[in-house]
Amino acid sequence: MEERAFDYDLIPVRVLIVDDCVILRQGMRLLLNRDAGFEVVGEAENEQTALRLTKILQPDTVLLNNLLGKANGLNVARQLLHSCPDARIVLISGSDDESLLFHALRIGIYGYLHNTLSIGDVQKALRAAKRGERFLGKEQAITQLVLEFRRLTQEYGRLCRGLTALDVELMRFVSDGYSNREIGGRLFWSEVQVKRKMQDIYRKLQVADRAQAVAEAMRLGLI
Numbered sequence: 001m002e003e004r005a006f007d008y009d010l011i012p013v014r015v016l017i018v019d020d021c022v023i024l025r026q027g028m029r030l031l032l033n034r035d036a037g038f039e040v041v042g043e044a045e046n047e048q049t050a051l052r053l054t055k056i057l058q059p060d061t062v063l064l065n066n067l068l069g070k071a072n073g074l075n076v077a078r079q080l081l082h083s084c085p086d087a088r089i090v091l092i093s094g095s096d097d098e099s100l101l102f103h104a105l106r107i108g109i110y111g112y113l114h115n116t117l118s119i120g121d122v123q124k125a126l127r128a129a130k131r132g133e134r135f136l137g138k139e140q141a142i143t144q145l146v147l148e149f150r151r152l153t154q155e156y157g158r159l160c161r162g163l164t165a166l167d168v169e170l171m172r173f174v175s176d177g178y179s180n181r182e183i184g185g186r187l188f189w190s191e192v193q194v195k196r197k198m199q200d201i202y203r204k205l206q207v208a209d210r211a212q213a214v215a216e217a218m219r220l221g222l223i
Contacts, residue, residue, distance in 0.1 A: 111137075125137065
C-alpha cells in the first residue's frame with residue numbers, strides 16, 4: 001500500500017508573542033487562536049522573558065515587535081538567535097527605514113512585517129517561517145531588497161576586477177559613446193590621461209578595446 005506524504009501544514013504553527021503591550025499581545029493571541037492552524041504557546045513582555053520562554057517552549061515561530069519597551073527588537077532578535085539558533089523570528093515594525101529591513105535579514109530574521117498589515121499577512125508570514133521561507137509583507141520592501149542585491153552584486157564584480165569607482169564612471173561615459181577627448185573635458189583631464197586610464201581598465205577587465213570593455217562591464221552589471 002502506497003504511503004501518503006505527511007502534510008506538515010496540518011500541524012498548528014506554535015507561536016510565541018513578544019510585545020511589551022499587554023493589550024496587543026492578548027489581541028494577537030485571540031486573533032491567532034481563532035484559526036486552528038495556529039497555537040499561541042506563550043507571551044513575553046520583555047527580552048529576558050522572551051529568551052527564557054523561547055528556550056523552554058521551543059516555538060515554531062517568534063512574533064516579535066521591534067519596539068519592545070526600552071529594548072531594540074533587532075538586538076533582542078540577535079540574542080534569541082544566539083541562544084536558540086533554530087528560532088524563526090517574524091519582526092513587526094512601524095518603521096519604513098530600509099536599513100532596518102536589511103539589518104533584520106542579515107541577522108537571520110524570517111519575516112518582516114509593517115504594523116499596518118492585516119492579520120492575514122501575519123498568518124502568511126508565520127506559516128512561511130515555519131516552512132523555512134522568508135516573507136516580506138510590503139511590495140516596496142521586496143523592491144528595495146532587489147535593488148540592494150543588485151548594488152551588492154555590482155560592488156562584488158567591481159572589487160573582484162580591482163576596479164575603482166572612477167573606473168566605473170569612465171566606463172559609463174564610454175558606454176554612452178563619449179570619445180576620450182570628450183571624457184577628458186568632463187573630468188578636466190588631458191586626452192592622454194584618459195587614454196592611459198582606459199588602458200589600465202582594459203588590463204583589469206582583461207579585454208583589448210572599448211567595445212570589449214563595455215561588453216564585459218555590462219556582463220558584470222557595472223553599467
